[in-house]
Structures are given as structure tokens and as C-alpha cells.
Amino acid sequence: MSNIPKIVILGAGYGGILTALRLQKELNYNEADVTLVNKHDYHYITTHLHMPAAGTDNPENARVSISKLIDEFKIDFVKSTVVQIRPQDKKVILEDGTLSYDYLVIGLGGEPETFGIPGLGEHAMNIRSINSVRLxxxxxxxxxxxxKREPHRTDYLTFVVGGAGFTGIEFVGELSDRIPELCKQFDVDPALVKIYNIEAAPTALPGFDPELVEYGMDVLTKKGVTFRIGTAIKECSPEGVVVGEGEEIKSATVIWTGGIRGNRLIEEAGFETMRGRVKVDEFLRSPGNENIYIVGDNSLMFNPEGRPYPPTAQIAMQQGVVCAHNLVASIRNQPPKGFTFSNKGTVASLGKGEAIGIAFGKKYKGRVAAWLKKAIDLRYLFIIGGISLVLRKGKFL
Incomplete structure (x- = not known):
């Protein structure tokens, strides 16, 4: 038994859970000792978090119990927090123990990138986890x-969302749907509520199709969102934000969606990183560490034009599949497979019944794009949990 290779997977996000599930499928019993480590006993669907954050859905619908996904006879699940990674010792230090490994998969997820903006880390909230969206x-x-107690404080009804990427756009779409309901519940004049979406880049959804971006911004503007595009947040405080050339927007709610960096544990472990992400080789391995694979937000890969791929769920899922294949190949002394990203399309929700997207080489908007978004969500549930998970969770997504 001591000759059986030990595989440790850190993190049950998209990359980690797909790696684990594919290993579960491809490995024979007793061919490897696989351990999945995650700080929660559930996997959460990050692309769904904007809804419970705005209050248009229950946070429970965005999470899936890990025990319902894995075969306990093939994968050991350890609920714990990673404290330190020691590549030189082939060990991972957890808050309540130590794991040794022959192969390591790092998929610990990202952290908010504040770009050094003063006060952002201390005073802004982030859509990053089940607990953060509850808050x-x-x-x-x-x-x-x-x-209602201090009707002169209109800053209580002013909501600032920093970043007009996918998370920011999807969140303001849901928030603009929720506001009328809250106004009715608390007997507040809807005209007093302000939603600002602030983006430093010259366009919302940078890199996305301009025609669809224009459609999306038009839909959201009509729903009450005020866009400040090409405007940087310079500072964040308990009173709100300072933008552009010193303009102050008073707000008791600042939500930052403006960027993701890798994980500090990777930097602390001595890996060479760019903003906390490791530039992996074509087989998803860390340079100089052929037994360490890095997936999801922690990995850095470049497209044929030389630009880094954005850290999306789609790329993390595909990495998980290839990572598992290469782990099995290494154990069986077979050649590894290079990773090539296959873009299946991208859809951004704009709230209830509205979305924009590109899939199968075509543009979609409105209700058709919203249906497409639903189909993508259902497909993911099927991939990780089969038809039973689709039937259990599908009606909520």
C-alpha cells in the first residue's frame, strides 16, 4: 500500500472539483490515494453568486454538498484550511494537521485585486463566497x-459597484431588479435610490462584443443603473468613494468586483508568480515542479495572441479535465496531454429574463440569451452531479 501514489487536491472550486471527479472516473481502485481539501464541506457555483448577493435568490441554491459529488471509496475529503504549502518537503500544512503528497493540484481560488487603491480592502465588500454574499x-x-430612521441619509440608498466586468454587470442587473421590491417593503420612494457602476476601462465588459455591450448598458440604464465608464475609483472610505479628479460619491455600500489575483499562499510557497498566479507549462504544471499542477484562478496561461486568459469558470473546468488526464498518465507512465482552451461562448445576465452572449459563433441578447445562460448552468450541474443534481438544483438556477 505504501507504493500507491498520493494525490492531494487543494480547493474544491471549478478546477479542483473537476480534477477530483475526473480522477474518480478514470482511476482504478487502489491505483492512487486521492485527497481533496476544502475549507467548506460544499462546492459553490461562483457564476451564480450575484443573485443571492442582490437578494434575488437564496444562497443555498448556489452551493452543492461535496459528499454528494464524490465517491468516498475513491476520494478522501478533508474539511480544513490550508496554512502553508511546502514544495521542497512535498507537504501541505493545514490548520489541524499535515498532508504529504507525491502529486499536488493547487486550485485554491483567487483573492480580490485592489490595485493598491486606498481603503478598498478595508471598506468594500466582495462577491466571492457564500458567506460574503449573505453579508x-x-x-x-x-x-x-x-x-427609515434617518431619512436625511440618502447615502444609505446609494449603491456603488466598482468594476463593470461580468460580475459587476450581472450584480447590478440583479440589484436593479431587487430595488423596487425593497422600496415597496420599506415604503421608500424609488427615485431616492441610486446605483452606480464605475469602471476605469473605456468600456463596460472589456473585450466583449461592442454591439452587445451597448445593448446591455441600455437595458441596465433603463432599469436605473448609472454608468461611470472610463472613471477610476481613487479611494474608498466608510463615507463612500472618490472617483476621477476628486469627485466624491457618498455611499454606505461599496461592492468591489474590479479584479481577481491569485492566492498569497502560492507566493509564500516560493513559486514564481505574476499577481499571485503561476505561469504554468502546456501540461498545467508549475515550472521546475513536474509533480505540481495549478488550475483555475491560481494559474496563468496565454492565448495565441500573447494575452493572458481571464480566470473564468469555463477555463478552470477544462483545466480540471486535462489535469486529471495528465495525473493518470503520469501514474501509468503515459505521455501527458497539452492544454488547449476551447471557448464555448460567454453569456452575461442582465437580470430577470435579460442577458447578452456569444455562443456557437453567434450573438444572442434578451430572453434567448437568458435561456442560453440557464442551459449553461444546467449543463454544469449535469457535468458535476448528473441528472439527479439537475433535478434537485436546476429549477433554482
């Missing part, structure tokens, strides 16, 4: 209750 939802509701 945002309760915070938003609380602002309406506070306003």
Missing part, C-alpha cells in the same frame, strides 16, 4: 431599514 444581501436590506 451583502443583509447589508443592503439593513440600509433601507436605516434610512
Amino acid at each position: 451583502i444581501r443583509e447589508h443592503i436590506e439593513y440600509q433601507f431599514a436605516r434610512f
